[in-house]
Structure formats: structure tokens, C-alpha cells
Amino acid sequence: MNTGGMPLVNPHMLVLLVCPLTRGAVVYDAERHELISPQAGLAYPVREGVPIMLVEEARRTSEGEF
Template identity: 60%
Template sequence: MSDDPNLPPDTPPDPVPPVDPIPEREPDPRAGRAAFDRRMLEALVCPQTQGPLRYDAEAQELVSRAAGLAYPIRGGIPVMLADEARTID
């Protein structure tokens, strides 16, 4: 309480205005897929040819053109087994 006669009597503070809800985002087309760390690509090579791999984000695969194989990425982890790889043209 204030003792100053020039100030209005104590009143409750103004209520806090409601916060706008967080806008919903569009569903992520990669939902359910763990992200692949692209830095890992620098350390990985094709197990068949020891050559470079290309990351295909849409298909979630590491592609070896030299071997003609695409290695799947499951849960963010590349499966570098020829038996699990898909043959490409």
C-alpha cells in the first residue's frame, strides 16, 4: 500500500494477456526417420570398391556408383552390407 496521497489506491495488476498458441507445423515428410549425420559420409566408403558414396536424402540411401549399389539408412544408421544393398542401374 502506498502512503502517497497523489497516487491512486492500490489496484490489482492487469491480467496477463493470453499467449498465442504455437502454430502447427506442416508434417515432416521424413517423419519416423532419424536424421543421418552427413559428417559420417566423410569417413564411410563403399565396402565393395572402397570408393566414395553419395547421400540420397530422399531415398535415405548411400549410393556407390562404382559398385552399382545403394546402401539403406535405417534409423539414421547406414547398413553397409552388400546383402542389404539395393542394386542400381
């Protein structure tokens, strides 16, 4: 749960996470509660503060979305 404007995902954990498809960096989108992989064009959901880093759970991002 987001309290006091703090991010739902631990920022220290973010530097360790990579896209499972490309092994590239992901960027946290706090507004959508997603981790975006620009290289793969995928957005991984964050549910209750837990990143779901499964390609099957990711949605395709639209061109120019990120």
C-alpha cells in the same frame, strides 16, 4: 527421424564412409534414405539414421539412376 529438414545421416560421418565392395566414396540420397556407390552400382539403406553398409543389404541401382 528427420526433423526440420536436417539429414538423417550425420554429415561428418558421411565423409568417413566408403563402399565396402569398392572402397570408393558414397553419396547420400536423402529422398530415398540410401547411400549410393556409383562405382559398385549399389545403394545401401539407411535405417533410423544408421547406414547399413552390407553388400547383402544393398540394392542394385539401375543404369543412369545416379
